[in-house]
Amino acid sequence: PQKGIGNRKKILVLSCTLTLVFLFSDGHLTVLTDPAPVIARLGTSVHLNCLFEVGKPQIELASLAVQWFFNGQKVAEFNDKLHIYSPGVAISEQGLKDGNASLVLTDVHIAHEGDYVCKVFYTLDKTERITLKVKAPPRLSVPDPLVTENKASELICNVDGYYPELISVWWIRDGVLQHGSQHKTTRRNEDGTFNTTSMYTLTPIDKDKNISYACRV
Structure with a gap:
C-alpha cells in the first residue's frame, strides 16, 4: 500500500569535498573521506568522515591542525585547542x-x-621565536668649560647616538661620585637613537684649581 505524503521521510543531500594541505619533515600523511554526496535525513545526526594516518603509531596533537569549512566559512578547527564557530557541529x-x-x-x-x-x-617541525634586541653604544664628548671663580658655572657632557633610551649619567670629581646640582635633556634622533646633554652646576673657588671632573655613563 502507498503511504501518505505526510509520512514520507525527508532526505537531505550533503556534498562533502576534501582538501588536503599538509606539511611534514618525515613520515606520511593520508586522508580518507566519504564519497560525495553524503545523504542525511532531516532532523538526524550525521558524521562527515575525515580519517587520517601519519605513518607513525602515535599522533602528536602538538603537530596537528584540522580545519572544517562549510560553503567557504570556517565552522570548526583544532590547533592546540578545539574551536567551534557554528552551532550544531562537533569534533x-x-x-x-x-x-x-x-x-x-x-x-x-x-x-x-x-x-x-x-x-x-x-x-613534526618545531617553530622557535627569535627576539632581536638592538643596542648602540654612546659617544661621549665634553666641551672645554669656561668657568669664573666664585660664579655659578656649568660643565657639559654630551652623550650621543645611543640606544635603548634608558641611560644614567654620573659626574665624578677627583674620583668621587657627585650628587645633585645636575640636570639633563634627552632628544630622539631621526634614526631612532638618542642624544642626552648632562649639565653639572658648580661655583668654583680658589682651592678648586687642578681639580678634575669627568662624566660617565
Whole structure:
C-alpha cells in the first residue's frame, strides 16, 4: 500500500569535498573521506568522515591542525585547542588522537546542505621565536668649560647616538661620585637613537684649581 505524503521521510543531500594541505619533515600523511554526496535525513545526526594516518603509531596533537569549512566559512578547527564557530557541529578531540577528524552535525537542517571541506595539517617541525634586541653604544664628548671663580658655572657632557633610551649619567670629581646640582635633556634622533646633554652646576673657588671632573655613563 502507498503511504501518505505526510509520512514520507525527508532526505537531505550533503556534498562533502576534501582538501588536503599538509606539511611534514618525515613520515606520511593520508586522508580518507566519504564519497560525495553524503545523504542525511532531516532532523538526524550525521558524521562527515575525515580519517587520517601519519605513518607513525602515535599522533602528536602538538603537530596537528584540522580545519572544517562549510560553503567557504570556517565552522570548526583544532590547533592546540578545539574551536567551534557554528552551532550544531562537533569534533572529537579524543578521536583526533586516533586519526579521526570527522565533523558531526547533531541536528541536520536544510541550511546545512552544501559543500564541506576538511583540511588536515601535520608536521613534526618545531617553530622557535627569535627576539632581536638592538643596542648602540654612546659617544661621549665634553666641551672645554669656561668657568669664573666664585660664579655659578656649568660643565657639559654630551652623550650621543645611543640606544635603548634608558641611560644614567654620573659626574665624578677627583674620583668621587657627585650628587645633585645636575640636570639633563634627552632628544630622539631621526634614526631612532638618542642624544642626552648632562649639565653639572658648580661655583668654583680658589682651592678648586687642578681639580678634575669627568662624566660617565
